[in-house]
Amino acid sequence: MQEHHVVVVGGGFGGLQVVHGLKGANVRITLIDRRNHHLFQPLLYQVATTALATSEIAWPIRRLYRDRREVTTLLSEVGGIDRQNRKVILTSGETVPFDTLVLATGARHAYFGNDAWEKHAPGLKTLEDATTIRRRLLLAFERAELASTEEEKQANLTFVVIGAGATGVEMAGMIADLAHKVLPPEFRNVDTRKTRVMLVEAGPRVLPAFTEELSAYSKKALEKLGVEVLLGTPVSDCTEEGVKIGDDFTPARTIIWAAGVQASPAAKWLDTPSDRAGRADVGPQLNIPSDPDIFVIGDTASVMQDNGKPVPGVAPAAKQQGAYVAEVIKSRLAGKTEQPAFHYRHQGNLATIGKSAAVADFGKIKLTGVLAWWIWGLAHIYFLIGTRSRLAVAWSWLWIYLSGQHSARLITQKETLKDEA
Template sequence: MIPRIVVVGGGFAGLEVAKALGGAEIGVTIIDRHNHHLFQPLLYQVATAALSAPDIAEPIRKILGRYPSVQVLFGNVAKIDTEARILVLADGTTVPYDLLVLATGSQPFYFSQESWARVCPGLKSIEDARTIRSRLLLSFEHAERTTDPVEQSRLMTIAIIGGGPTGVELAGSIAELSRHTLARDFRNIRPEKTKIILVEAGNRLLAGFAPELSEYARLRLESLGVDVALDSRVEAIEAQKITVGGKVIPVALTLWAAGVAASPLAAQLGVGLDRGGRVKVGSDLQVMGRSDIFALGDVALFLDENGQPLPGLAQVAKQQGEHLGKALARRTDTGEDLPAFVFRNRGNTAIVGRHAAVFESGRLKLKGWFAWSAWAIIHVYLLVGFQHRVQVSIQWLWRYLTYERGARLIAEERAEPGPPPSPAAEQPAPREALPPDADALPGIARAR
């Protein structure tokens, strides 16, 4: 009997499983709480107005439309009943399964300081990117209309917590946005004087890279005017200030890039989790103790040949999805055992700023323009859909030549950074209202 296979999550891993099974004409159902696949490695560019949401997202139904055996369900899985082998969606719909593939990714982890989430957004979804973009641009709008120099200084101070790839990329992109693009847009403030603080608890940035690349990233960011604070731990985060090393710093916006945890659905499998909420899987990606459940990507704890967990990278999730999809197709067809997964590292990369990046693959280490070129080629290649590759390539070329960014929309009034300016502030001039979904994906509903 052909098993009922259900995949939860339409990210890199889940899509690859569905495509492999669909290509083998094996029935599979894929469920996601969004109806689009998001290319998360470029999400920070949406948050900093370099790209628009449609540039890095594609409807899941469109991606999988050429596979008749693949069914796509738009819904939020609320419960996993592992004994009855049933998924329960938020609206009460039940979906039975024989084999379950959990590929639900991760979410920001605030180290038990959940109150920080309200005032310090992470970056995991289009909604997150829109919120960050709106709060970031609003801080400059409020600074433009205030006459209080102290308040103006606060409104032009941005803090980023976490010196990993996301934090470094956000810091570099915000620095370029303020120092080049926005510098021409305002009259009462000088956006190029924006203070950007990157707070890292460790002794260097990009801890997963070679020390010389970490040092290059630090020097490059500092050349852009970023204040890099190493060996510094954030102690408190509030709407208008943060506390680092006992020092209170007034800020307009604080962004979280310091840690992630696996999707909370993993806890419903009834197996042990690591400190990051991940489920331990065997060499065949099967959840330990559950022969009918597999876990992939950020939700899985997979140990390499050296006993080290694989990092939460897109290439890891993509390779695991391809491997498992093909393996399940062969087992369904011939009954052969599932082979062990072997990760093949294609290199690790992070962009630091305009034509500057770091790239590492084994003994090969690149920095500067060559690394930036490799980063651009890799990311354009991995984008889903030919039209996205063309669009993003054209936009990057235009930005490179002009420093212009066209996605500078404040689309959500609820994203105001803290209370409005003090009574001393000037009244803003009337402005044309923007629709709440000014850069929304066509036909895409918001779902949380």
């Protein structure tokens, strides 16, 4: 009898957890991803703000499964799904047949109908995004050093982060720390302590996923770092020259988008219902309603909790869904037709503010300050893959904590100051 073929599209947290959970099962697995690495997205902003190197938060997928002979890894991009003939269609024109399909294709940043803003306000979802933002950050200071007028100097020293979720808060705090504490001794013609970091949020508070108490603490901690927090006013335009917030225009050469996400086209590939963000509607066992053998998980899926709220788009949720789907597949292969519905276990919310403050919400237990920062750091190191990565990240953080220096401040692309501006 031919082995059951499971195709997993997406090498993020959810996809890898499916592959991990199927170890030892009588299945053949094909893992498809358009990049050759698994990325630890929660620390992506630290690459963008020069705290970590790319190799410290990403690992080659092939290396992860070199000892799993039943796993085939394909570096390719999916262009569609032929449900009738049970095939995944690659953009190269080739097809991959499947018995069971798991789509864990993640999400990209969304500009709410203003896609032209992406050129001026990049988001942060990939290593390419992180290195682009890092380059723009560092070149902004270099251009300020060369600027011949105070107006141009200040425009280059103004950084605007749009969106005050965890990514936006963490990004703004790290930029402020970099500008106000790390860089001042290194420049001669410009005082980087005069850098203006603005965090803009259309909603009423920062970190809306946290309690109001922790949100208020985070706002004060950001302001203590020198971040200007603007709440209740949406951005109305982003250009090469700056950003328009409400009716006011602020000259700024560096704008970073952290305001919204849009799911991958998976729901369109499957011709299945989805929510406004493009996330595919799934049933209690995370399969699409019209096909029990096609699962959608992670940021690609719209999964509801028992309280009627959606499961948050965070790494622990994707990992739980991946582990659940692996168990469902194994149970079905064993002839068990009934499986319990997926139940999300909330493990708490964590967010860091600068290099020594954070907030942690574990339900009844809520922490702030240095203790929360240490818990945040330990939690993230624990989920990194491999001893080498854990040691490298721990050493980088210890170096920053003790010396105040960021070690990954390299501008590696060939663009000149003029080209980048």
